[in-house]
Amino acid sequence: MLSLTKPLAPLRHRNYRLLFASYLISMLGDGVWMVALPWVAIELGADNSGLSMVVGAEAVGLISCVLIGGALADRYPRKHVIGWSFAAAFAALATLAVIHVSGQLEIWQLVGAAFVLGAAAAISGPAADAFTPDLVPEDDLHAANALESIVRSLAVRMVGPGIGGLLIALVDSFAIIALNAVSFAVAALCAAAINSRTVAGAQGSGGDGEAEPEGEPVPYRQALRYLFGERWLWVLIVWSGVVLLLQSGPRQVLLPFLIHNDLGGDARDYGLLIAVTGIAAVVSSFLLASRKPPRDYPRRMLLAWTAGAAPLALMVFAPSFWLLLPLGAVYGFFSTAGNVYWSTLVQTSVPSSVRGRVISIDWLGSLALVPVSAALAGIGSSREFMIWLFVLGGTLPVLLTLVTLRWVDLRGLGAKGAQQPETQQTPEHSEPVVPA
Template identity: 30%
Template sequence: MFAPLRYAAFRHLAAGRLVNMLGNAIAPVALAFAVLDLTDSVRDLGLVVGARSLMNVLFVLFGGVLADRIPRRLVLVGSNVLGALTQAVVAALVLTGTATIPLLLVLGAANGVVSALAQPASAAATPQTVPPELIQPANAILRLGMNAGMIGGAALGGLLVAAAGPGWGLAVDALTFALAAAAFAGVRVASTRSASTGTSILADLREGWSEFTARTWVWVVVLGFMVLNAALAGGVNVLGPAVADETIGRGAWGVVLAAQTVGMVVGGLIALRIRVRRLLLLGVACMFAESLLLLGLALAPTVAVLVVAGVAVGVAVEQFAVAWETSIAQHIPAERLARVYSYDMLGSFVAIPLGQVAVGPVAGAIGTRETLLILAALVVASVVGMLASRDVRRLRTAAPAPAPAAVPAGQADGGPGDRPVTAPAEPAGRA
């Protein structure tokens, strides 16, 4: 199960992503209280957070092009250095009492651009760090580490804000960017420089779009998750706290969210051991469980029901996440992988703000319970739509193979041998 950890490049990548997630969990807690301390305005907080999210969406496609044009290690190190600088400035402004909303908006937007540059490179680097037969356990290990970082970061963020203030929480977030940059410096993998690097960025984007649309299972799943993520963002993130306030209470809602994270950790451990050929089919089918939390909020908002639903959702999410990452890595050419990931990220997340904004007026018009039931039905319909694709049902992952008993010295120390070749591109299971 843990054979990927024998490879130095993978260890550095896993460490960098864990530290990144630790900082990503600290930052929202610290930033929220920093803005509230400054203006006591939820509107201002929404503007600051929204500016970062908007830049992230706008620049993620450029991040995919960049990661296919230049070495991904350079993109990862450079973006994290820039992230450390932007967050250090934010921390300094908050600690010195000189922060203003316009400054935080600009710096938040800059940090969103930096994040957009890093995300496709981080995802596309994984299959370069291990042999093809170890991609599935490698993705499971990465997810375990990231979930652990999310749990630890949220707790640490709360403690830092309570004990030392939000400025120090932001300073620690800046430090995590610097530590991640140091870790990513050890991700020594072969260059996948695109053959189209002499062309324009627009031409690269067109080539990535062609790769993205050439496999039906790719765009069908991304389209399904456009609907699914919008429904969950509105139902769980917006209506969930409102229902909790009227029923189980805020503290119990925190327990429900923690239960979901625990389920993700358990799901990661399960994903390490699963060996099926139609892994994507299994992962997509598991997404039916995403409707359980919405149904629980609508029909039986009790702690017991919602905790069980949260654990089930967490386990299911990890099965899909590992299945998707593994399928993409095994079937997309390495030199175009980051661009395909960027279209995946754009399509999957672009509708989330719409779901968050629209759900309030809809719930006000027809009722919260009815809205939650409609959102649960949308989740089920999106999963049915994905499973209706024969390509999704038939896609096969590479057969798992035992890891070698020993790793050659060059691979163990991150030298030239630590450059396994990614799996070749294959048809997407079309008959």
């Protein structure tokens, strides 16, 4: 049954409200910065290669630091990891603003700041995802993930870019840099205000339980042993990485050319398609947040991802731009549903002691293959080559899903909760051991 109040249930818990506020503020800043960054670089005289360096530096920061972020999230208090990463982003942007005022701002300084922002996102992201189950009871966890998905869609795809475009027209680049710096400072303060002494565990009461357990961190080799000992976990991470390899290049590189060259569209049409995709993602997240997840949601998750991937095969044959819009809506709706289910599954099925590293490995599997997919999409420019990439990107995920459903048993996942690793004594030393 649909409930209009269920999506807001996680906000009953003070600690989660603070984490959510930091997430919302930083996402809005990211949305503004995504639009403003190219214009700041252009104001500094950047050409195509210079702009590529600036944008690429953020991606390098993400990819190079995401595993570090997972390790930090499992070793240190997660609110500190999140807060200090936001503080580092604030410091980078504040320094950039000071240099801008002095009139000495150069491209290489913008590249450095972009790298720091990417690194900060790589560290705060896995920590925040791993921290959420410690702040809300399991009954509210699904709604929390859906609520965060709504914020991401609105802030990064709609509101943030809209504010960024408006600010570019009204104020100079210094004000935009300073505003983004302030957003990270406020987000860091929100994270710092979380009361660690009342953080509940994954099965806790949403902020009214005992503090996070403190103990010797599980070594990375044992976290990997756990990961590869759980077939469902590593298979689904590989599945999502392969699908991104097949789909991200056609969506990000070839789709604009399809709209421009074959359908006679322009940038406004492409922006409309992105907006429709974002609206569908918001609707999907709201519907999921309004009801409890079904018992077989791990299976539905895989089917939702597949349903979101399949429309790509049809986009290349669309006779008009307007037929792309429902295909984009299907992609936004079902891919978002799969992502929400996946976040809930990992948070409820992976032990807290290794959750940050598992999430960071999942992030790496997603991030590392996106540049490869873009490079593959740029190899050829013929219509036939484009058709092959779109068709393979939409049909191979369906075949992968059929194989995965036969090879991996998803029954019972997500309902049992994460079991904490036991402590095993050895003659030489004592350390937590994650069971394979």
